[in-house]
Amino acid sequence: DIQMTQSPSTLSASVGDRVTITCRASQSISSWLAWYQQKPGKAPNLLIYMASSLESGVPSRFSGSGSGTEFTLTISSLQPDDFATYYCQQYNSYSWTFGQGTKVEIK
Amino acid sequence: QVQLQESGPGLVKPSETLSLTCTVSGYSISSGYYWGWIRQSPEKGLEWIGSIYRSGDTYYNPSLKSRVTISVDTSKNQFSLRLSSVTAADTAVYYCARGNWILPPLQPPRADFDYWGQGTLVTVSS
Numbered sequence: 001d002i003q004m005t006q007s008p009s010t011l012s013a014s015v016g017d018r019v020t021i022t023c024r025a026s027q028s029i030s031s032w033l034a035w036y037q038q039k040p041g042k043a044p045n046l047l048i049y050m051a052s053s054l055e056s057g058v059p060s061r062f063s064g065s066g067s068g069t070e071f072t073l074t075i076s077s078l079q080p081d082d083f084a085t086y087y088c089q090q091y092n093s094y095s096w097t098f099g100q101g102t103k104v105e106i107k
Numbered sequence: 108q109v110q111l112q113e114s115g116p117g118l119v120k121p122s123e124t125l126s127l128t129c130t131v132s133g134y135s136i137s138s139g140y141y142w143g144w145i146r147q148s149p150e151k152g153l154e155w156i157g158s159i160y161r162s163g164d165t166y167y168n169p170s171l172k173s174r175v176t177i178s179v180d181t182s183k184n185q186f187s188l189r190l191s192s193v194t195a196a197d198t199a200v201y202y203c204a205r206g207n208w209i210l211p212p213l214q215p216p217r218a219d220f221d222y223w224g225q226g227t228l229v230t231v232s233s
Binding site for chain 2: 001034044045046049055095098099100101
């Protein structure tokens with residue numbers, strides 16, 4: 001099984017900050033990587049697919065990059081609505097796994 | 108607007124079978140996409156359980172495969188999850204979701220979940 005490791009686990013930031021979250025795969029997954037945002041009591045919401053493609057309706061301050069084993073999610077200017085937990089998700093050989101999450105909290 | 112809604116018992120006894128149904132509105136399952144079940148617990152985080160296509164083709168998490176059955180009823184626009192021999196470790200919020208699973212040479216390739224139900228908490232306890 002491919003393991004996904006996110007860092008940091010928790011991130012404290014202020015409105016307007018540039019925020020970067022990292023996700024590492026235990027083996028190469030090419031670009032089969034998605035990012036989700038989840039708020040308390042809600043289902044995850046798809047932000048990015050195929051490592052860098054912005055899902056329709058998602059603000060352009062969100063961007064993704066990377067390939068192989070290392071990926072990043074960047075929020076260019078953190079907004080009040082962005083305080084949430086973020087998860088990466090990989091696909092490989094008919095199986096999907098998620099990272100453990102990164103909580104973005106108010107500094 | 109695509110909407111998914113989970114339904115089923117919120118409490119299941121140990122060793123029994125957990126059964127959930129996902130009702131889809133705003134999109135016909137017969138038209139395509141994959142349809143999946145994902146659960147979330149504090150201990151294991153988000154865990155993909157399995158996915159099904161309109162044809163009935165299924166794909167399961169290897170760690171759960173021996174206990175999982177996912178089925179689809181296109182006439183009711185529903186798909187269902189059965190998880191047998193449950194233990195306390197199966198206590199989680201269970202989500203159903205629509206899966207985008209497009210492999211090359213089809214374009215654009217992707218493998219993610221774009222619409223989710225609100226989730227339903229299932230507790231395994233006697």
